[in-house]
Amino acid sequence: MIRTDLHAGWTVRAAGGPVPAExxxxxxxxxxxxTVHTDLLDAELIPDPYLGENEAALVWxxxxxWLYETTLRAAPAAADERVDLVFEGLDTVATITLDGGELGRTANMHRSYRFDVRDRLRDGGVPLAVRFDSALDYAEELQKVIGERPRPYQHPFNAVRKxxxxxxxxxxxxLQTAGIWKPVRVERWRVARLASVRPLATLDADGTGRLVLHVDxxxxxxxxxxxxxVDVTLGEQKAxxxxAAGESSGRTEIAVPDAPAWWPIGYGDQPLVDLRVRLLDDTGERDARQVRVGFRTVTVDETPDEIGSAFTLHVNGTPIFVRGLNWIPEDHLLTRLTRETYAAAIDRAIEANTNLLRVWGGGIYESEDFYDLCxxxxxxxxxxxxxxxxxxxxEEPLRSEILAEARENVARLTPHPSLAVWNGGNENIWGxxxxxxxxxxxxxxxxxRYYYEDFPALLAELDPTRPYHPGxxxxxxxxxxxxxxxxxxxGTRHEWEAWNREDYTHHDNFLPRFCSEFGWQAPPTWSTLRESLAPEDFDQDSPAFLLHQKAEDGNGKLNRGVARHMRVPAGFEEWHWATQLNQARATAYAIAHLRGHAPRTMGSILWQLNDCWPVTSWxxxxxxxxxxxxWYALRRCYAPRLLAFRDGELVVVNDSPDPWRATVRLRRSGFQGxxxxxxxxxxxxxxxxVAAVPLDPALTTPGDVTREVLVADADGLRATHLFAEDFDLAYDPAALTxxxxxxxxxxxxxxxxxxxARDIAVLADKIDPAAQVDDMLVDLLxxxxxxxxxxxxxxxxxxxxTPAVLRSANALAAPAEA
Incomplete structure (x- = not known):
């Protein structure tokens, strides 16, 4: 097998539609x-769509x-040779032509395409073109044929596999991208090639690793x-x-005594074992593939109980409390993402004490870099x-496309020990x-049919080693x-009444077995706002700011959320801090609630870790x-050990491998000391x-709700409880030096x-956009x-x-009368 990338020498030009003349x-x-967006940005022909109101200016x-063009220079095929043109990903509605003849048409960015071009090559090269038509036009036309189906937004995204x-x-x-968004290459081969290498690695209870290897x-x-x-090398073992002639697939099983066990972070190490697969005939090697595998077994316990039924993730027989984050694409312009970008984002999750990322169903099957890093x-x-x-x-044509992309990506991702759960989709059954x-x-x-029949059947065939959840x-x-x-x-619950209609304290009304979505909004950091908006747009009602607030009545919900706890500032800079602070408190409150009710609740996946552009979001x-x-609130609340107050109790969470033995110092103190x-x-x-310890009423009964705080300290951790909302508290607004x-x-x-002083923060990015502070949201007596x-x-x-940088909750509260 000879693989040659075909990445150089391409041009792109408009091929139709309302494209500006220049x-x-x-x-x-x-x-x-x-993608075309990034090419036109590089050519300085369009403004940055992430800035100001530029997104609206690019709706055309x-x-x-668009038409991508290059010359395919490849020697003509020998009589016994196959030559394939391989596109790993085309976004999305594409027509591929070679030397003026059509090779194929595509309408799915989630799968790859392979074309036999051996009969089309000639010396000197042949012209290759990929035309991308409007995915929106395609979806609108298709839904006229198959019927329009409900969705939450204007565009029929559910009628095209984009x-x-x-x-x-x-x-x-x-921003509806188009382009050759994944690698393209020429593959020359004889006799046979490896179409799929699908290793399924598990770990028996006695420590024996098992690799079942399927090869197509x-x-x-x-x-x-x-x-x-097929020659297989697994670490030091060989098979x-x-x-046989006429067959297109085979399998083998390798047992590894005392295999190195792969564990999630916080439970053990992550050893990875090299697996090399070689395809041979009587003349030698024809193709080869190398991946890494990890030995572990993943299950979900859904045993019925007196409440309903559990939903607990087990790895190697050990129950895991999931401290998770929902993951969306790290950049809307996907092709700008690099391994370094992924590493930085995943490391931010790890630094926040996360042990799981949920790849959300409105995005993509992620890149190999993402799964490798996990x-x-x-x-x-x-x-x-x-x-x-x-x-x-x-119905067709969507059915075949959805099943083809699922089959390809399930097979692609089987080597990764980090991949623990397959999920049928996001909010579709609920919807x-x-x-x-x-x-x-x-x-x-x-x-x-996808959620209850097709996906389970496909996984039973291709990947029976991982649990499946229908939605x-x-x-x-x-x-x-x-x-x-x-x-x-x-099963799983999404808690959105808190944000949409109630308050973050609404979480108290539910004890989910596993909460896979919940969250609260806030604007981006001050420096990110400065980079994306003009100074005159620093107003929550400015058109540019509202273009970067996509949630329905988003600012209204932000303001109502703040108003339940503190005064809503009139000035934008104060408002920015108040909304960010309220997001932090909402995050901490919800997570403490979920973790404090383990093992009834065994999972918390916050919406969301990341953003794909500068926006007010969760x-x-x-x-x-x-x-x-x-993020700092999340890090504190996802730490292995946590103290929290709840209904006259101290909740002590110990999600570490060792007993937590300590003396907790409890105080009810006046604000002045x-x-x-x-x-x-x-x-x-x-x-x-988790332990919940009742507290002496002397600690939990204030004399003056406006001027007292309950504090618990142990092993450098602190929990505080106020007896009234901020707008009633007699904070000293100048309490800090x-x-x-x-x-x-x-x-x-x-x-x-x-x-x-409550929620002390140093907003260092206001001074230096590159500044980073090690801690935030600290309470001091x-x-x-x-x-x-x-x-x-x-x-x-x-x-x-300066007051704009050295922040706390104190200055946001209305000063109490003397």
Whole structure:
């Protein structure tokens, strides 16, 4: 097998649609892999769609057609040689021609394509072209044939196999990309090639690793009568098997005594074993593939109990409390993502004490880099099939496309030990039950066959080693008409009433078995706003700011959420801090609630880790990769050990492998310092467990709800409880002083409180966009100090003392009357 990348020498030009004349005039150099948006950005022909109101200025893209062109220079094929043109990904509605003749048409960005071109090659090269037509036009025309189906947004994203959020989402831009978005190459081969290498690695209870290896081959016409040998090397072990003449697949099983066990982060190591597969005939090697595998077994316990039924992820027989984050595409312009980009994003999740990322169903099957990095770091992956928030037709041509992409990607991803759960889709079962779809659908199909029949059957064939969940949320094993798909007693739950209509305290009303979506919005960091908006747009009602707020009534929900706890500031900068602070508190409140009810609740997947552009959203890391205050709250609440107050109790969470034995110091203190009640509590909490300890009413009964705080301290961890909302609390708005000292790489900022100070933060990015602070949202009693470390090249330490940078909740509360 000889593989040659075909990435150089491409151009792209407009081929139809409402393209501005200055752009349509000439072809431009095209980067492959890439998209038209990135090529036109490189040529400085369009403005950055992430800035200001530029997204709205580029809507003409939705109806445009584009032509990629190059010359395929490949020697003519020998008589016994096969030559294939391979596209790993085309986005999305494409027509491929070679030397003026059509090779094929595609309408699915989630799968690859292979064309036999051996009879079309000649010396000197032949012209190769890929025309991309409007995916929106295609979807609109197709739904006229198969019937329009319910969806939450204007564009019929559910009628074309393109990344759903390409068409805009409640956090994403409406930038409908087109292009050769994955590698393209020429493959020359004889006799046979490896079409699929599908290793299934598991771990027995006695520590024996088992690798079941499935190999599919494609034969050239001359090799059908030949035996093929498959040579397998797994670490230090070797095996060989034969694919007999006329056959196209084979398998072998290798047992590995005392195999190195792969564990999720926090439970053990992540050893990976090299697997090399060689395809041979009597003349030598014809093809080879190398991957890494990890030995572990993953199951989901869904045992019925007195409540309903459990939903607990087990790895190697050990129950895992999932401290998860939902993952969307890290950049809307996918082809700009690199391994380094993925590594930085995943590392931000790890630093926040995360052990699972859920690849959400409105995005893509992620790149090999993503899964490789999760393998190496011990991050479990929950993989949605990419169907989200809509009804999906079960008729052709969509049915064949959905099943083809699923088959290809299931096979592709089997080597990765991090991949733990397959999920049928996002909110589709819930939508069918609750969102008035039934009256709109009539007799039209909506996707049930995929979730309940096709995907389970495909996984039983290709990947029976991983658990499957029909949809998030859903109550598996129950008729949705009888047990609601979002019932908190079964399966998975999404909690969106809190954000949409209630308050983050609404979480108290439910004890889900596993909460796979919940969250709260906030704007991006100040520096990201400055990079994406003009100064005159720093207003929550400005058109540019609203273009970067995609949620329905998003700002209204932000303001109502703030108003339930603190005054809503009139000024934009104060409002920005208040909304970010409220997101952080909502995050902490919900997670403490979920973790505090283990083992009834065994999973928390926050919506969401990341953003794909600069936007007000539920992300804890904004579109520029900067950590919002909520990220720091998440890190604290996802730490292996956590203290929290709940209904007159101290909740002690110990999700570590060792017992937690400590003395907790409890105080009810006045804001100005006097200790009004105190106690010491010895705790001894077993590994991976939770204890709730009732507290003396003297601690939990305030004398003055406006001026007192309950504090618990143990092993450097702190929990605080206020007895009233911020707008009623008698905070001292000038409770902080700061001592700033230069250190290597930045500054050390020691903040001291003269009165109780809540949620202290140093918003260092306001001074230096590249600055990073090590901690945030710290509570101090009077006389206490905390030192923040800031990495920055800024040369003006005085700026860190300004009220806009040294923040706390105190200054947001209305001052109490004397």
């Amino acid at each position: 752009i349509a005039a000439e072809p431009v150099p095209a980067t492959v892999p890439g 893209f939705h109806r445009a057609a 990344m759903a959020c390409s068409f805009g989402w409640d956090w994403g831009p409406d 081959v494609e034969r050239s016409g001359l090799s059908a009568a030949a035996d093929l040998d 060989t098997f034969t694919i 393998d190496e770091r011990g991050i479990l992956v929950w993989q949605d099939f990419p169907l989200a928030c809509a009804a999906y037709a079960e 069918h039950q609750d969102w008035d779809w039934k009256s709109q659908l009539g007799d039209l199909t909506w996707g049930a 998030s949320p859903s109550s598996p094993g129950h008729d949705p008409e009888v047990v609601h798909p979002n019932d908190d007693r079964y 992300a804890v890391v904004d579109g520029a990769g900067r950590r919002k205050p909520a 006097p200790v009004l009640a105190s106690a010491e509590l010895d705790i001894d909490v077993a590994p991976r467990s 700061a001592d700033i000292s230069p250190v290597e790489g930045g500054y050390s900022i020691t903040v001291t409180a003269t009165s109780f 009077p006389g206490e100090s905390h030192t923040f470390s800031v990495r920055t090249t800024s040369a003006d330490p005085r700026a860190f003392r």
